[in-house]
Structure formats: structure tokens, C-alpha cells
Amino acid sequence: RMSFPEGRMVVVELPEVQPQHRGGLGASAVNGGVLSALFDYAIGCTPALRDPTRRCATVQLSMSFERPATGNHLRVEAVIDNGGPSTLFASAKLMDAEGRVCARCQGVVRVSNQPWASGESPATN
Known part of the structure; x- marks a missing residue:
């Protein structure tokens, strides 16, 4: 689930952690690959906060895992720290x-001059 509260941040939620998501530190923690995917999704959609009509792609992610991510619900909040037009x-x-x-991430996203092929960003749907 994705949202853009007040156009200030990207929020990605995994409302129900499934057994196949687990596997880090035994069977209870969510696997790091799942956490990485959630970060990529959230960071990669931050350009939509500025211009939802342009394509973009994550070009770098740096993650630190601070504690096991356990429980049945996860939430990622992403914000733009800085950047220019591209x-x-x-x-x-x-x-x-x-x-x-449980974890933190920093990333770099490249913003294209090309609009989405459909003419609409997934962020605006």
C-alpha cells in the first residue's frame, strides 16, 4: 500500500507480513531482501512528490539494519533530502x-525528462 500524505512524504506499508516474507535471524524477523524491496519502492517514488508526470529510477541505495523487523505490519516513510531537476x-x-x-536507507534517484508511457504516473492513480 502506498500513499503520499499531504504531498510531503512517500509512505509504503506492508499491512500483513506473510510467512514467505520472514527468514532473517531465524523465522521471526522479516528477510532483508523484503526490507530492501520496500526501501527501493519508497525511495524510488519520491520524485513523484515534485513531479508525478516524469519517469524515474533508483540508482543507489544504502541501508542499515538496526534491529530485527518483527511483527505483522511494516511501514516505510521516505522524504526528499536534496536534489536538482534530474x-x-x-x-x-x-x-x-x-x-x-528497524532500518534506515539513503538513496539516489535519477529523474528522466520522459513522461510515463501512459501519460499518467502510477503515483497519481
């Missing part, structure tokens, strides 16, 4: 159901 620097944090930060 490159954005963004950061994100991943929280468990209790609101504890």
Missing part, C-alpha cells in the same frame, strides 16, 4: 507495528 537524494526509515525504527 537527481534526487532521499532518505527513509522502516518501522515495525510498534513504531520502532
Whole structure:
């Protein structure tokens, strides 16, 4: 689930962690690959906060895993830190159901001059 609260951040939620999402630190923690995918999704959509009509792509992610992400619900919040017309620097944090930060991410996103092929960004649907 994705949202853009007040156009200030990108929020990605995994409302129900499934058994196939687990596998880090035994069977209870969510696997790092799943956390990476959530970060990529959130950071990669931050350009939509500035211009939802342009294509974009994540070109770099740097993650730190601070504690096991356990529980049945995860939330990622991503914001733009800085950037120009073609490159954005963004950061994100991943929280468990209790609101504890489990991981952090910094990323770089390239913004294209090309619009989405359909004429509409997935961020505006």
C-alpha cells in the first residue's frame, strides 16, 4: 500500500507480513531482501512528490539494519533530502507495528525528462 500524505512524504506499508516474507535471524524477523524491496519502492517514488508526470529510477541505495523487523505490519516513510531537476537524494526509515525504527536507507534517484508511457504516473492513480 502506498500513499503520499499531504504531498510531503512517500509512505509504503506492508499491512500483513506473510510467512514467505520472514527468514532473517531465524523465522521471526522479516528477510532483508523484503526490507530492501520496500526501501527501493519508497525511495524510488519520491520524485513523484515534485513531479508525478516524469519517469524515474533508483540508482543507489544504502541501508542499515538496526534491529530485527518483527511483527505483522511494516511501514516505510521516505522524504526528499536534496536534489536538482534530474537527481534526487532521499532518505527513509522502516518501522515495525510498534513504531520502532528497524532500518534506515539513503538513496539516489535519477529523474528522466520522459513522461510515463501512459501519460499518467502510477503515483497519481
